Amino acid sequence: MKSSVVPAGCLDSVDIQPSGGVLESLGLEQSAESLHSIPPHPLGIKPSGNQYTSSLNSKGSIGPFQLFPDELLAIFLEYLDSSTLRFLGSTCKFLYAFCRSDDFWKSLFIDSPESKSGSFDWRGTWRSTCLALSHDQVCRVNCDFVFSDVLYRPFLCTHTSLEPYTTDIPRANAIARLENLSFDEFSGRWSDKPFILTKPVHEWPVFKSWNTEALLHQYGNIKFRAEAVDWTLQTYVDYMNNSSDESPLYLFDRGFVDKMQLRVGKHQSSPSYWIPECFGEDLFAVLGENRPDDKWLIVGPARSGSTFHKDPNATSAWNAVIRGSKYWIMFPSSASSPPPPGVYVSEDQSEVTSPLSIAEWLLGFHAEARKTPGCVEGVCNEGEILHVPSGWWHLVVNLDASIAITQNFVPRSHLAGVLSFLKDKPDQISGFKKDVVDPYGTFVERMQVDYSELLNQAFADLEKTAEVRKRKWDAAVGNAGEESGGGFSFGFGGGDSDEEVP
Helix, strand or coil, rough: CCHHHHHHHCCCCCCCCCCHHHHHCCCCCCCHHCCCCCCCCEEEEEHHHHHHCCCCCCCHHHHHHHHHHHHHHHHHCCCCCHHHHHHHHHCCHHHHHHHHCCHHHHHHCCCCCCHHHHHCCCCCCHHHHHHHHCHHHHCCCCCCCCCHHHHHHHHHHHHCCCHHCCCCHHHEEEEEEEECCCCCHHHHCCCCEEECCCCCHHHHHHHCCCHHHHHHHHCCCCCEEECCEEEEEHHHHHHHHHHCCCCCCCEECHHHHHCCCEEEEECCCCCCCCCCCCCCHHHHHHHHHCCCCCEEEECCCCCCEEEEECCCCCCCCEEEEEEEEEEEEECCCCCCCCCCCEEECCCCCCCCCCCCCCCHHHHHHHHHCCCCCEEEEEEECCCCEEEEECCCCCEEEEEECEEEEEEEEEHHHHHHHHHHHHHHHHHHCCCCCCCCCCHHHHHHHHHHHHHHHHHHHHHHHHHHHHHHHHHHHHHHHHHHHCCCCCCCCCEECCCCCCCEEC
């Protein structure tokens, strides 16, 4: 990690020098305007680069442990319980600063009986909530001489303005905006492309009536899923309105239709909302009650969202914003195209590694991403719907507090891709009920009954794709053999060895 000299104490004022030195010390980039918006750390903690111009450094007070890098110290602290964290934090300022890190307390509280039961009051931070501390009971020790990128980076990311990254979108990158789209137009031209529909949501009853206050009035005592916890909507909204998490919990509930007793579809009496015409056909519907999860309610504060991922089971999706607005950045996926900058995947794409927070990715990789071929981005505003084609990488972040509904579906043009996924990647299939032991076989069986011609065409397309790949492989192997002056083989030893791997 780079280090740069930043005058000690320069972060004790909002009038920070716009040299970028603070961010360079963290290996990040940021505009001067955004740098000015970073407030001082509440405990006075500063980046590691500041220690080089300071006459004092609190890390010297931890004895032999000062030899360990801060990253290793943080890993060690993750194994401690709340009592030990409190005791250790009372020994010196450096350890006090580390033991106050809310990330440790978040993990402790999420696993606690209080969190699982939902019988608690949110108190502004994970530590205060875990220890049932009121605001007046929280002490704040001055940690002016604690220098640590591990502690400062989350604070920086939490207070980094999103505006420089979500505005001034290059024209070549802009996601297409359409007033409306027919089913035929979608099937013929748009099923492989991201786009934003600007009108369909405006007639939905939920769009006209839903806001945070209205939802709390009707559903405040109902539990919804927010990542790893099941909290009442009232508790989640309390958290949403009073939290400074770098990566806020995101309410993402798959059972909301039943919980909220909604009616989905124009054919229903007094429908709550309906699927836009262009997305009307979903081939997973042939599975009936055995279909995988497909509908989610999404609620979250500004800065919450999802880091880079592809939608499950090779499905496409639409995301309708009821309140708020969302920034999207997306990349196509193919055998020849790499994942987005800063994202690393295993060979079978079953494991994805990327920065832990959205802000960290924006700080470190957004500039490169905008220059990457295939990148598209845009803001989906209140009352609009964004289409996510099958297989596209996408990151989404709320620009303000938002309420949204999303649904996954299988259009005709992506049937072959879904069949291939279900057959070739059974370990990555998700969302099916446990008693559906063979999703691929079950889907094919139902498609043969209702869409036999379409199914046969999809199989034919898969065979053609396999043949093309085989020809390319044979050509590559043949060229390799010609360049080496003989048949293709692997060998041990030097050029005079005649031993080959069997």
